Amino acid sequence: MIRFKNVYKKYKLDKSILTAVKDVNLEVNDGEIFGIIGYSGAGKSTLVRMLDGLEAPTSGSIEINGKDIAKLSSKELRSQRKKVGMIFQHFNLLWSRTIQQNIELPLEIAGVAKEQRHEKAEKLIELVGLKGRENDYPSELSGGQKQRVGIARALANDPEILISDEATSALDPQTTDEILDLLLEINKKLNLTILLITHEMHAIRKTASKVAVMQDGQVVESGNVYDIFQNPQQEITKRFVNEDDNPNAKDLNMTVDEIIRNYPNGMVIKLTFKGTQSQQPVVSQMIREFDSLELNIVEGSIHQTQGGSIGSLVLQLLGTPEDQNKAVEYLKSVNVEAEVINRG
Amino acid sequence: MANQGIQSYFQFNNVNWSAMRQATWETVWMTALSMIIVAVLGIILGLLLFESRNKSGFGWKIINWVVSFLVNVFRSIPFIILIVLLLPFTKDLVGTIIGPKAAIPSLVISAAPFYARMVEANFREVDDGVIEAVKSMGGTNWDVIFKVLLPESTPALISGATVTAISLISYTAMAGAIGSGGLGYLAYLDGFQSNNNTVTLVATVIILIIVLIVQTVGDLLVKKIDKRTL
């Protein structure tokens, strides 16, 4: 269990004081993947660096299993750090060491005997799918493979917590998904708590069960990923959800504009389906219900989250204004969320 | 030797080859021995400069100030003046002010600060992220030094040492002016003062060959060790 209580971090700059983390309160349960999302400079790295004792909070406390990190002696802190593995955006591997030697580094630091180090490293290399590459150097690997080494290295001391600070931000979408899958697999296999820092909602949706949204050092919204996806409250959260929902938001806007030009009397709505709703023929029933109703399908998509699937459909309703309004009412009555984007 | 034309460079029977061999050997070991001491001292001083930089403790500030001051002062004194300046110190330390042994203190004192600055710069080139990674594993400062700083900067340390060794070779030649022995001394005494241009030329060629060997060996080592790009 990780607990942030009223955590502040202030940096003294030349003339001013910068508050990088402002009154953060969070609880992370054992074994869960907890996402922290925010744009650059939001204070995400500062927050997790404090969790690893690399920075001390200006005020407030950070506890891991009831132990206040800031109150540990430097020796206790070093042994605590062995229980927290970290992976980084730029991998931070030693280029002078082979893959195997990189993975053995935390074990060397922990004073593990040579044979056990080899054994452990071999297992980890297998786990992250790099068998056969143990004697290569980091410069011979692709970004995704380097991150696999980073993950293996972070797991070497059997940590209880894994912190992933933008671990996929330097990778392409396909490789990102592979690394996220690996993190999920590790979470299930080792029952490890994972703190996933990112600025991509996609990564959160794919892996995390809970999420905290950070802006200007504060957590502005937090909760279950599924809930937040369905019902984002803050402007910034909506933006993140939309970015993920709709990587082609620009295209969509253009299409909507064009469709409205062609059918000025229609109404453009966005439907959101949750869970099993997405498997029911709601839309075809709606068309049958109202005689004059016709529709244009603009865009549709479905997303899997750890809490179930969420679908979205953008439609233009045509027909008498009365039927259009009734159709929206109908959707609400069957618990499909319908947001009017544009009224003709 | 009245013969002062171009052909004066090629009177090879005027060369005392055994003296030449002796002088070559002296140059080689003066350079090698002082380079070893310079490497050790330079790495220690460079490490002190690196570690004390940007640290807030009072002790660290003093260390940084003292080491920087010494390094800057001794790096700025021209070698030929330094060697004269250090004569009394040399006499106390090695018991003599002539011969190859007597050249070592001034060689070390002039080259170590030079190398220390290079070492500091090399350590600063090491990726902060990697240092942070080792700290996040529970590593001590010693772990950072021995598992990150030194191994990650080894190629740079070697190429810096190559450059330093080559300037040491030219310093040994200058030290010849005050009787340190070696090829510089031979070129000065048997070549210049005895008007024997062939000796000067041969000494020059040998020095060039030594420099070339040092450079080649250094480059090969760096190439072998550097795994950054393959």
Ligand SMILES: Nc1ncnc2c1ncn2[C@@H]1O[C@H](COP(=O)(O)OP(=O)(O)OP(=O)(O)O)[C@@H](O)[C@H]1O
């Ligand atoms: N050591 C420091 N000294 C001064 N300011 C700092 C320091 N570390 C971080 N900051 C500031 O704190 C704020 C938060 O930085 P932080 O690195 O935590 O952001 P982030 O959310 O991780 O951003 P990114 O997505 O770019 O990694 C930034 O404005 C940054 O400039």
Ligand SMILES: [Mg+2]
């Ligand atoms: Mg960051």
